[in-house]
Amino acid sequence: MNLERGVNGDSMRRLAFALPIISGVLIVLFLLDLMLGSVNIPLDALFSIMTGGDVKETWMNIFWDWRLPKAITAIFAGGALALCGLLMQTFFRNPLADPYILGISSGASLGVALVMMSAGVCGVGTIFAGMGLLGDVSISVSAIAGAFAVLLLILLISSKIRSNITILILGIMVSYFCGAIVTILLQFADEASLHSYTFWTFGSFSGVTWNQLPVLVLLLTIGFTLSIFSVKSLNALLLGEQYAESLGMNYHRTRIIIITTTALMAGAVTAFCGPIGFLGIAIPHFCRAIFVTADHRILVPGCILVGGIIALCTDLVSHLPGTDIVLPLNAITALFGAPVVIWVIVRGTRFGRGVTT
């Protein structure tokens, strides 16, 4: 009976069993995210909006301008962050690795801070203020520029240095370095740009416009595809770098693909949604516990779906349905995520399962 589990059986069957359930949950949450908020839209109205029926104009506007792009963003961003976390945890063989460990988000933060602060200092802040804070194209562009600057730096270094622990440390150092510059900039910032920067660091799925959404979806879809095509190498990396190479894996190429994929996804999400924490580190652990496997053929699709689900949940909670209050997304992800992870780990150890990758 034990043999069944090993012979490619159990974990695969678990996925086949869990897939419809998870997809169902995802669809239900997607609908809930469209319905609930400061103004609640009933389900039948939702369907008539989608089928082009006649409903209240305010509902139409809320649905098309806010809820739909927000919900789509949440699904993709959540999936991408979870996947980034998985890639980094496997690559560094470190259970505490997260999407931002390479310093990507710090680069993005620096980009955003530079644009915001310099705008304030140069007296052109009014132009940006006029364009709206989060819908601001310049924020996305500066975040992407910052993220890719860090990516290029890490790739350049990793082509010279073999040890991935060194890369890990360099990533952390880049984070500190960027953080230091941001702190100095904040010191000299005026009230308004300070506020808008702080607001950006809270994270939000609501800031993505219809113009930006295709760009985000395209970048993340590329990331998903690259990850799916890397499952075999990722599995080999579970044995460690030397074993993986002895199996015929091209370590150098795999490393470039994994780093680029992670940076692409983490950079895109940070650019459009701000530095959203916690999802990336927690969901991979959660998925390993649900699917009881470390096999990336299951974990990669699993993380995308479960990431989407959790992101929708946190978004729902942060908007406190029925009120006008919007809580910072980052507070919600940690507030609800941390107990979940603790539960997973404690439950896991009782059954003698390792939580490490």
Added chain:
Amino acid sequence: MSDTAILTCTGLTIGYRNQKTIIKEVSRELNLSLRRGEMVCLIGPNGCGKSTLIRTLTGIQPPLSGEVILCDRRIGEFSPDERARTLSVVLTSQVQAGYLTAFDIVALGRFPYTNWAGHLTDPDKKIVLSALAAVGAGDLAGRFIHEMSDGERQKVMIARALAQEPELMVLDEPTAFLDLPHKIETMRILRQVAQKTNKSILLSTHDLNLAIRCADQLWIIDRKGNMIAGTPEDLVLSGIFGSAFEIEGVHFDAVRGEFSIPVERRGTFTLSAPESVVRIWTRCALERIGFVQAEGTTADISVTVRNEGDKTWWHYSQLGGQQDCDSIRELIGCITSPHNNGDE
């Protein structure tokens, strides 16, 4: 066993280089060959360059000069995929993956053969299961690797190397960290694999006693980096084996094929007992406390083993008197107590 060489080295010099300058030459002008189905133990004191040689032979590290020929081709000419199908390794580093079953790990050995997603075909699954069975780990298939003992984990890693279906398996100290029965079991498994599947095996080890008894060929590296190859028996008879490892006070006992533990000599003994296990272990006990077998019939002490039905006892006599003892412990007590020993 056929005579075809799987691995040959000619004029191989190994060591480390930095850019173009040679920094450290570990061992030079090595000429080695490893035949199909042969099991070779690489032994040598710590720091003699075993790991460097293994890294060079597996193509991880380029040689400073000379060539490594694997299956009639230079090791550097293999593509990563081809090399993985010809050569598999078991490293000393432990795999620390959670949520991976033994089957999953062994299935990774099929890496060079599977498609982009690593999909296992039915033949692949069969190979994985038979690899597990070959190392006696068939019942471990569904167990998680982090729930296994060191011995079980080592079996799984050997099965993984086997599932790669290589011509040559290279193992870096596979018996380290194992207790003695598991060391022996690991060696037995490897011997069996070499004989049944006709694969060649190269392993490094510090367990000299095991190496002498299991290997078809020994490659000995001494402290100066010189290498001597040969069958264990030849190397023991010529004294090379002993001289490579003997250190101050520790000598190789060629008769028993093991290193003797030096003890201070206390006297001589005669032992009269029928040929039996009891006789062998009584002798061991006497030697352990520093007595050697007397050449003639006169000795400092004499011990007689007597049997009556199920009961065995030891009769001990010396100048000062005699005594019957029920166990070897009691016998040793009699011999070593100052009252009995030299009380004249």
